[in-house]
Amino acid sequence: MRLQWYTNMARRCSQTCRQYLLHLAHDNVDFRLPEIKALLALRDKAFNPAEDFVERSPFWRLRGVSEDDLRSIMARTVCAKSAFELWGHGETAQDLKKSLLEYPKESMAPFLKIKSTYKINVYTFNKTLVFQERIKKIDALDFLPFEGKVHLKDPDHIFCLLEDYGSDPNNIPEEPFHVYFGRWIADGQRELIRSHSVKKRHFIGNTSMDAGLSFIMANHAKVKAEDIVYDPFVGTGSLLVACSHFGAYVCGTDIDYNTIHGIGKASRKNQKWRGPDENIRANLRQYGTERQYVDVLVSDASKPVWRTGSLFDVIITDPPYGIRESTRRTGSHKGLTKPPEDFCGESHIPVSMAYHLSDIFTDLLHFAAHYLVMGGRIVYWLPIYRPEYSEDMVPQHPCLTLISNCEQVLSSHTSRRLVTMEKTKEPEESDTLAQQVESRFSPYQGLNSFREKYFSGITKRGSKEQSKEAANGVE
Ligand SMILES: C[S@@+](CC[C@H](N)C(=O)[O-])C[C@H]1O[C@@H](n2cnc3c(N)ncnc32)[C@H](O)[C@@H]1O
Numbered sequence: 253m254r255l256q257w258y259t260n261m262a263r264r265c266s267q268t269c270r271q272y273l274l275h276l277a278h279d280n281v282d283f284r285l286p287e288i289k290a291l292l293a294l295r296d297k298a299f300n301p302a303e304d305f306v307e308r309s310p311f312w313r314l315r316g317v318s319e320d321d322l323r324s325i326m327a328r329t330v331c332a333k334s335a336f337e338l339w340g341h342g343e344t345a346q347d348l349k350k351s352l353l354e355y356p357k358e359s360m361a362p363f364l365k366i367k368s369t370y371k372i373n374v375y376t377f378n379k380t381l382v383f384q385e386r387i388k389k390i391d392a393l394d395f396l397p398f399e400g401k402v403h404l405k406d407p408d409h410i411f412c413l414l415e416d417y418g419s420d421p422n423n424i425p426e427e428p429f430h431v432y433f434g435r436w437i438a439d440g441q442r443e444l445i446r447s448h449s450v451k452k453r454h455f456i457g458n459t460s461m462d463a464g465l466s467f468i469m470a471n472h473a474k475v476k477a478e479d480i481v482y483d484p485f486v487g488t489g490s491l492l493v494a495c496s497h498f499g500a501y502v503c504g505t506d507i508d509y510n511t512i513h514g515i516g517k518a519s520r521k522n523q524k525w526r527g528p529d530e531n532i533r534a535n536l537r538q539y540g541t542e543r544q545y546v547d548v549l550v551s552d553a554s555k556p557v558w559r560t561g562s563l564f565d566v567i568i569t570d571p572p573y574g575i576r577e578s579t580r581r582t583g584s585h586k587g588l589t590k591p592p593e594d595f596c597g598e599s600h601i602p603v604s605m606a607y608h609l610s611d612i613f614t615d616l617l618h619f620a621a622h623y624l625v626m627g628g629r630i631v632y633w634l635p636i637y638r639p640e641y642s643e644d645m646v647p648q649h650p651c652l653t654l655i656s657n658c659e660q661v662l663s664s665h666t667s668r669r670l671v672t673m674e675k676t677k678e679p680e681e682s683d684t685l686a687q688q689v690e691s692r693f694s695p696y697q698g699l700n701s702f703r704e705k706y707f708s709g710i711t712k713r714g715s716k717e718q719s720k721e722a723a724n725g726v727e
Contacts, residue, residue: 269665270359271302271338272322273434274312275375275414276331279469284331286656286672287471291325292317294474309434311416319437326438328498330445330467336412336434344490345392348431352396352459360397363435369403372411373436377646379424387415388622393433410436426672435581441467447539448493448511454538455530457488457511457519461570465660465670466494469568472656472672474629475500480546484553484619486509489532491568496536496544504532505551507581554581554607554615562625572611573635573668581607609635613647616675619652624675629655634669637705641667651677 258452276284285307289299302313310339314322322335339360340352363370372393374386381389393413400408415428448463450456461469469491475481477499483491486504488511496502510516514531518524536542551557553571610705613634634646646657661667 269315270313271318272319272437273330273336273341273414273432273698274314274325274340275334275336276310276312277333277440278310278377278419278669280331280464280660282658282660283465283468283472283670286658287329287331288312288325288474289656290474291328292321294328294476295321295324297321308419309416310419310420311414313341323631326440327442328471330442330464330471330504332440333442334412334439335437336414336432337437338434339627340434341430341432342428343430345431348433349395352393352433357397363409364396364398364400366399368400368408370398370400370409370411371402371404371407372413374413374415374647376415376428377417378413378419378421379428389415412436441482444497448497450490453488453490453493454534455488455514455526455532459570460488460519461490463490464496466490467497469631469670470494470498470500472670473566473629475566475568480563481566481568482564482623483569484567484616485569485571486532487570489535489548491570492532492545493535493539495566495568496541497539497545501544501546502536503546504548505553505557506548507550507552508634509550512548529703537617552582552600553619554611556619556623558623560622562628564624565625565628565629567616567620567624567630567632569616569630569632571616571632572607573608573609573633617647617649617652621649621675621679626675626678629672629674631670631672634671636667638665638667640705649673651675651679 274288285299292299295319298318299316302315305312319337326332326335339355340348340350342348342351372390374381374389390413412432412434414432414434416427416432417424417432444467445464448466450460450462453460473481473495475495475498479495479500479587481492481495481500481502483489483502483504487508488501489504492502492504506512508681510526512531514526514529514534516526518526518530532548533545536545549557614629616632620628624630630652633696636645638661643657646654646669648654653676654671655674656670657672658670659667660670
């Protein structure tokens, strides 16, 4: 009886104490932790890293999760490359051997059976090993009780030795700083970055968001199947493409008639006018998610057309910053400003007036507070003039809790921050617009003040860096 109790306890402990290893891509480093946290939150799980967790490392050890949790993260993530059940790790080969010998044999046994096939991969971060060096490292693992046969093409189980040589390419050590060994569980969705590249997309514009960042935004937003997702500044719908891939129903608005109707001048080189069927719906069709398309409307985000109520599970957007075009909204003939020169709505120019960045963010958060479901998320980009940035500049709202705020550096003095907020309170009478417009909005007040600073820096630095930033997708 007592023996049975101990056996059960030991089994339970080996399951709950089990550690997993995430191997992360070394780009978009700032966006990785909020992505993994959001994907865990979708499974009601907290992020529980090992005590020596280093956010910028390409390897994270996780506890308190199951293999199913890991599989569901890997089915969504574009920040993590692969996940492993960790069997051992250490600072040296000897430490690794000791750690592997301590790993419960009964946990290894199902994967080492005589009838099963396997292969061992060697992955090195910040160092390239020649073939013979890899073989030597695999041979050094011969103390593991593998009983099956090696099958390189299609093995039943894949194991991996992962070595971390630090992140300084000019100072690569002879021996790794840390080594890990584990059973491969699944790969992440990095392939989506290639398959959904805007270069091969049917309908694109000058400010189409790149595929990797669009998927990261959808993950930060915790978009899930059957959610209703809304992009108030939809443009060519790149964010809707990513959200529809995760099974959400998507809709959006844009002030630009030509963009919504897919007509007018093309953004592609060697093409003067947009061809037939160049529109957001056709983009979704290209990726097999047309059934997720609700609709897009020509509408000014500063004057919402929606009936009141919690209509959206997620609001995800890339507002106009006034870098490549001035921000605008519909207005009356009073206070009329001429539309910008690059405005291509030849026959459909609405009467437009300046739309200050501070107003865009006030309206956006106010809208989110009223139209998101409780617990729903808003994810948007905030342009930053780096010399003046401080955390309290990030717009706040009494009904929205800040979840994450990650920087994408664009130049020495400009960046944009991906802000994620969650609705945690229904708006009350007292949450008036006036209250929400706090002093922290001041950097974005005044006609296109961010734009002026941005260009003042660019004039000094010349056009080379400017075109680099444009390529990075800043409007
Ligand atoms: C940065 S772009 C969005 C790009 C989009 N994420 C994409 O992938 O194509 C901003 C969009 O906001 C639109 N816009 C500007 N002012 C607006 C307003 N007041 N209401 C709605 N849309 C507006 C612009 O026409 C532009 O398409």
